[in-house]
Amino acid sequence: MRSAKDFFAPLAVGAPAPVREVPARPSRAIHFFDPSNPKMAAKVPAMVGTVDVLLGNLEDAVKADKKIEAREGLVRIGQEVDFGPTQLWTRINSLDSPWALDDLTTLVPAIGHKLDVVMVPKVQGAEDIHYVDRLLAQLEAKAGLERPILVHAILETARGVANVEEICGASPRMQGLSLGPADLAADRRMKTTRVGGGHPGYLVRQDPPKGEDGTAQIEAQRATYQQDLWHYTVARMVDACAAHGIYPYYGPFGDITDVVACEDQFRNAFLLGCVGTWSLHPKQIAIANRVFSPSVEDIRHARRVVAAMGDGTGAVMLDGKMEDDASLKQCLVMVDLAEQLAAIDPELKKQYDAIDAEPQGA
Numbered sequence: 001m002r003s004a005k006d007f008f009a010p011l012a013v014g015a016p017a018p019v020r021e022v023p024a025r026p027s028r029a030i031h032f033f034d035p036s037n038p039k040m041a042a043k044v045p046a047m048v049g050t051v052d053v054l055l056g057n058l059e060d061a062v063k064a065d066k067k068i069e070a071r072e073g074l075v076r077i078g079q080e081v082d083f084g085p086t087q088l089w090t091r092i093n094s095l096d097s098p099w100a101l102d103d104l105t106t107l108v109p110a111i112g113h114k115l116d117v118v119m120v121p122k123v124q125g126a127e128d129i130h131y132v133d134r135l136l137a138q139l140e141a142k143a144g145l146e147r148p149i150l151v152h153a154i155l156e157t158a159r160g161v162a163n164v165e166e167i168c169g170a171s172p173r174m175q176g177l178s179l180g181p182a183d184l185a186a187d188r189r190m191k192t193t194r195v196g197g198g199h200p201g202y203l204v205r206q207d208p209p210k211g212e213d214g215t216a217q218i219e220a221q222r223a224t225y226q227q228d229l230w231h232y233t234v235a236r237m238v239d240a241c242a243a244h245g246i247y248p249y250y251g252p253f254g255d256i257t258d259v260v261a262c263e264d265q266f267r268n269a270f271l272l273g274c275v276g277t278w279s280l281h282p283k284q285i286a287i288a289n290r291v292f293s294p295s296v297e298d299i300r301h302a303r304r305v306v307a308a309m310g311d312g313t314g315a316v317m318l319d320g321k322m323e324d325d326a327s328l329k330q331c332l333v334m335v336d337l338a339e340q341l342a343a344i345d346p347e348l349k350k351q352y353d354a355i356d357a358e359p360q361g362a
C-alpha cells in the first residue's frame with residue numbers, strides 16, 4: 001500500500017499533480033454513443049450543451065470488428081468537436097481484452113487534453129485501478145498534459161462489489177462508480193435477462209387473510225409488491241463513494257421504450273444518493289436531466305429551512321415539522337446541487353430563480 005504522504009505525488013516524472021478533490025461537475029446523464037456508427041457520430045456536435053457528459057463507448061455494444069474504427073472515430077470527434085460545457089468521457093475496453101492498451105496509448109496522446117474521464121469496465125479490485133493509474137501518468141507525462149485524466153470504474157463483477165471500498169480509494173484519480181447491472185447479473189449468476197430495471201418475479205406478497213377457523217387462506221387474492229433487484233448494490237456503491245469523496249451513478253436501463261420504468265429506476269438512484277445515470281438513447285437524456293435535478297418544490301422547501309435555521313444550530317418548527325442541524329444539512333445538499341446545475345442549465349436557473357419572486361409564505 002502506498003504511504004499517505006505519497007498518495008498525491010504524480011506516478012510518473014512530468015505527469016500532472018493528482019487532484020486533491022474531485023471536481024463536482026454536473027453529470028446527470030452520461031450519454032453513450034458508438035463512434036464507429038456514422039449516424040450516432042454525426043449527432044454528437046449537436047448534442048453538445050444538451051447533455052452533461054458525452055461518452056465515446058469503445059467496449060460492449062461496439063462490434064469486435066469495429067473496435068479500431070470506434071477508437072479512431074473517437075479521436076476524430078475529440079479533435080474536431082468543441083465540447084464547450086459538456087464533458088467528454090470514454091469507456092475503454094476491459095483490461096484483459098486485446099484492445100484496452102491501444103485504447104489508452106492512442107487516446108491520451110491524441111485527445112487527452114479534452115478527455116475528462118476514462119471509464120474502466122469490469123474492475124475487480126484496486127490492482128486494476130493501480131495499473132490504469134500508472135499507465136495514465138506515463139502517457140500524460142509523454143503527452144505533456146497539464147491536468148490529470150480522472151478514472152471511473154464500473155461495478156459489474158461480484159469481486160468488484162466485494163472490493164468496492166478499496167476500488168474507490170485506490171487512486172486520487174477515482175471520480176466515481178457506475179452500476180453495471182447486465183454483466184453483474186451474469187457474473188453473479190442471477191436469473192435475469194434484462195439490462196437493469198426490475199423483474200416481476202422479484203417480489204414480496206401480502207400475508208394471507210385468516211379464515212373463520214383461523215387458518216391462512218393462501219389461495220386468496222393477495223397484493224404483491226415488486227422489489228428493486230439493485231437496491232443492495234446501489235446502496236453499497238453510494239456508501240463507498242461518499243466515504244471516499246467520489247460520485248455514484250446508476251447505469252444503463254435497457255428497455256428504451258419503457259420511459260416510465262426508466263424514470264422510476266433513475267429516481268430511486270437519485271433518492272439513494274446517485275448524482276447521475278447513463279443514457280443509451282437520445283430520449284433517455286431528458287429523463288435523466290429531469291430526475292437528477294432537484295425539483296422546484298424541494299428547492300423551495302430547502303431554502304425555507306436554510307432561512308429558518310439562521311446560524312444552522314438548534315431546532316425550529318416549519319409546517320408542523322421539526323427541522324434541525326441534520327435536516328439543514330440535507331437541505332444544503334439540495335441547494336448546493338441546484339446552484340451547480342443552474343450554472344450550466346439556463347432553463348433550470350429560471351425555475352429556481354422564480355422561487356425568489358414568489359410571495360412570502362407561498
Ligand SMILES: CC(=O)SCCNC(=O)CCNC(=O)[C@H](O)C(C)(C)COP(=O)(O)OP(=O)(O)OC[C@H]1O[C@@H](n2cnc3c(N)ncnc32)[C@H](O)[C@@H]1OP(=O)(O)O
Binds near residue numbers: 043
Ligand atoms: C450493458 C451496457 O454496456 S450498456 C452500454 C452499451 N450500450 C450502448 O452504448 C447502446 C447505445 N445505444 C444504441 O446502440 C442504440 O440507441 C440502440 C441500438 C439501443 C437503438 O438504436 P436505434 O434502433 O437506431 O434507435 P432509434 O431508431 O430509436 O434511433 C433514432 C435515432 O437516434 C439515433 N441514436 C440512437 N441511439 C443513439 C445514441 N446513443 N446517441 C446518438 N444517437 C442515437 C439513431 O441513429 C437514429 O438516428 P436517425 O434518426 O438519424 O436514423
Ligand SMILES: CC(=O)C(=O)O
Binds near residue numbers: 180181
Ligand atoms: C453497464 C454495463 O456495462 C453492464 O451492465 O454490464
Ligand SMILES: [Mg+2]
Binds near residue numbers: 060121156182
Ligand atoms: Mg458491462
